[in-house]
Amino acid sequence: MTTYLVTGGTGSFGTTMVRDLLSTDAHEVRILSRDEAKQDDMRRQFRDGRLRFYIGDVRDPASVREAVAGVDHIFHAAALKQVPSCEFFPLQAVQTNVLGSSNVINAASDAGVASVVCLSTDKAVYPINAMGMSKAIMEKTVQAFARNKSDSNTVVSITRYGNVMYSRGSVIPVFAAQAMAGKPLTITDPSMTRFLMSLLESVELVHYAFDNARPGDLFVRKAPACTIEVLARAVASLYGNDDPEITILGTRHGEKQYESLLGREEREQAVDMGDYYRVPLDARRLEYELFFDEGTQEGKEYIDYNSHNAERLDVAAVKELLLTLPEIRASLEAHS
DSSP states (O other), X not given: OOEEEEETTTSHHHHHHHHHHHTTTOSEEEEEESOHHHHHHHHHHHOOTTEEEEEOOTTOHHHHHHHHTTOSEEEEOOOOOOHHHHHHOHHHHXXXXXXXXXXXXXXXXXXXXXXXXXXXXXGGSSOOSHHHHXXXXXXXXXXXXXXHOTXXXXXXXXXXXXXXXXXXXXXXXXXXXXXXXXXXXXXXXXXXXXXXXXXXXXXXXXXXXXXXXXXXXXXXXXXXXXXXXXXXXXXXXXXXXXXXXXXXXXXXXXOOSSOEEEOHHHHHHOEEOSSEEEEOOOOOOSOTTHHHHOOOOOOOOOOOEEXXXXXXXOHHHHHHHXXXXXXXXXXXXXXX
């Protein structure tokens, strides 16, 4: 009789997570989000009596507490995710991504929730934009809770993602629409690289964290990568154009050349779990005086785990990967 809560549950991550949870014997799946229109669309789409909707905002502790009461597991996906909008409104990113996350964590602990998995992003690694910086502080908030509230019965952990294919805001639907319309494909920088992971794989990562996390753990899933140009050409090729016209727009506000899922320092501490990396909590106390005379020993040289040094796919391999996506298959069927 397990009850789940998905914050931001009407987004791409949330909807996929909800679909997966409803395929199990879950007793109840709750959605906490601000958009009543999207909630109504989702209610009509699923038509499942186990699905309950809560209008609220993670910024509002009262609405969070109401949604959390009686919940066993929480997937916290509510966030401001668009890099350009966070660049123009950084304090809004802080309000939602940092303070909102703290509200969810504290309410979960007070309610005796067993596990909270918080969604993060590659942009939190060596952040250069407001969205990444706010997510980095969110991660630190999780780790500080684990460190300072070791008596809590709630296990709070982090899952960190790179590019998720066909998620809301992904470039793949843009390329597909341009290819179907016979328009040039617009690329910010053809040499940029991005990880390639499906929404289904992102859900598997969350389940892995639910099942295996210790307080403050961070998990990433290993994934292949490709350049943006290769991705664009692969999408165009699926729609019958092997030599598409490409227009280069230039880098957007706060955009990175490549995605990093683990920083060098994290890679040094990471435990290889096969398909995943687990980075355990640094649980050291505030006894900095110990490091005046003796520090940590130097070990093996590590580099960060990023989309430049990950397995790199060519056009043929990316096409094969894209064809595993239900959205691409449906689009191709409708286009044919």
